[in-house]
Amino acid sequence: MNSVIPIFPLKLVIFPLSKYPLHIFEKRYKKMINFCLQEKTGFGVTALIENEISKIGTYVTISKVLKKYLTGEMDIIVKGEQRFNILNYEMHADGYYIANIQEYKDSFNQVNDELLEKMESKFENIIDKVNYKLEDNFWEIYYRSKLKSYKLAEKSGLTITQQQTMLTFRKETERINFLIEHFEKLDEMLTENAALKQIIIGDGFLN
Numbered sequence: 001m002n003s004v005i006p007i008f009p010l011k012l013v014i015f016p017l018s019k020y021p022l023h024i025f026e027k028r029y030k031k032m033i034n035f036c037l038q039e040k041t042g043f044g045v046t047a048l049i050e051n052e053i054s055k056i057g058t059y060v061t062i063s064k065v066l067k068k069y070l071t072g073e074m075d076i077i078v079k080g081e082q083r084f085n086i087l088n089y090e091m092h093a094d095g096y097y098i099a100n101i102q103e104y105k106d107s108f109n110q111v112n113d114e115l116l117e118k119m120e121s122k123f124e125n126i127i128d129k130v131n132y133k134l135e136d137n138f139w140e141i142y143y144r145s146k147l148k149s150y151k152l153a154e155k156s157g158l159t160i161t162q163q164q165t166m167l168t169f170r171k172e173t174e175r176i177n178f179l180i181e182h183f184e185k186l187d188e189m190l191t192e193n194a195a196l197k198q199i200i201i202g203d204g205f206l207n
Contacts, residue, residue, distance in 0.1 A: 001042070001059045001081065001082060001084065001101075001103065002041070003100060003101060003102070004098055004099070004100055004101070005041075005042070005043055005044050005059065005084075005098065005099060005101055006032045006035070006036065006043040006044070006092065006096055006097070006098050006099075007043060007044040007045075007046050007053075007057065007086070007089060007096070007097045007098065007099045008029060008032065008043055008044065008045050008046070008096070009046050009047075009048040009053045009097070010022075010045055010046075010047070010048060011047070011048050011049075011160060012045075012047065012160060012163075013045075013047045013058070013160060013163035013164050013166075013167055014045045014058045014060055014078065014080045015058065015080050015150040015151075015153060015154065015163075015166075015167065016058060016080045016081060016082060016083060016147065016150055017079070017080055017081075017145065017147070017150060017151070018079070018080045018150065018151075018154055019063065019077055019078070019079050019080075020060075020077070020078055020080075021066070021075065021076070021077050022075075022076050022077075022078055023073065023074070023075050024073060024074040024075075024076060025071075025073045027072075027095070028094055028095030028096045029096060030072045030073065030074065031094040031095070031096070032092075032094065032096045033062070033074060033076065035094075036062060037062060037065070041061075042059055042060050042061040042062065042078075042081065043059070043060060044057045044058070044059050044060070044084060044086075044099060044101065045057055045058050045059075045060050045078070045080075046086070047160055047163070047164045047167075049160060049161060049164060053086070053089070053097075054164055054167075055085055055086045056083060056084070056085055056086075056104055056164070056167055056168045057083065057084055057086065057101075057167075058080045058081070058082070058083055058084070058167065059080075059081045059082055059083070059084055059101075060078040060079060060080050060081060061078065061079055061081055062076050062077070062078055063077050063078065063079040064076065064077040082103060082104075082105075083103070083104040083105075083167060084101040084102065084103055084104050085101060085102050085103075085104040086099045086100070086101055087099070087100040087101060087102060088100050104170075105170070106147075106170050106171060106172065107170045107171060108170070108171045108172075108173075109146070109147070109171070109172045110172075110173075111172050111173055111176060115173065115176055115177075116148065116176065118180055119148075119149070119152065119176045119179055119180050119183075120152075122179075122180055122183035122184065122187070123152050123156070123179070123183055125183070125187060126156075126183055126186055126187060126190065127155075129187070129190050130190065134155065138151075138155070147172055147175075148172075148176075149166070149172055149175035149176050149178075149179055150166075150175070152179060153166055153175070153179060156179060156182060156183070156186075157186060158182065162178075162182065165178065166178055166179075
């Protein structure tokens with residue numbers, strides 16, 4: 001990851017190691033993506049919340065170009081790599097932002113098994129309650145992941161603000177406790193609102 005990168009403000013959060021499909025249609029971002037493909041580099045995705053660009057974002061690489069249209073539009077899949085903190089940004093001549101950034105790392109990641117099991121149990125309870133079966137591939141990736149909170153967060157029905165909050169935490173224990181509290185509240189809400197199932201299964205992340 002370079003210290004100066006193009007950034008793509010979107011109304012979504014991409015977590016490290018997550019995969020997400022994007023449709024590129026604006027002229028400025030078509031130029032940006034073509035530049036990234038040519039230079040074999042990535043770009044930063046930052047959450048756009050209430051028209052404000054979040055300072056903590058995720059550097060992503062383009063893992064696959066699914067389709068290119070005659071108009072220059074593209075369907076791509078991006079993969080989250082590491083987080084970054086925006087120091088400052090300015091407009092590029094092609095109309096998109098470029099930012100000076102620094103890597104944003106966790107300060108502590110040791111997690112006890114009891115806390116991890118509690119998060120998994122709360123999550124599985126929610127999934128069972130909405131009668132939603134996750135693919136085996138999801139669980140295979142989850143068990144291999146060193147930062148398990150991010151994988152569960154993909155299918156947890158979090159708002160964009162909650163997702164951004166999770167992205168800013170610098171300890172895995174903070175993210176896990178945040179999810180446990182969220183699952184407990186969600187459990188109460190699911191009793192009254194079955195429509196929340198669509199929120200959980202419609203988060204958009206790919207396995």
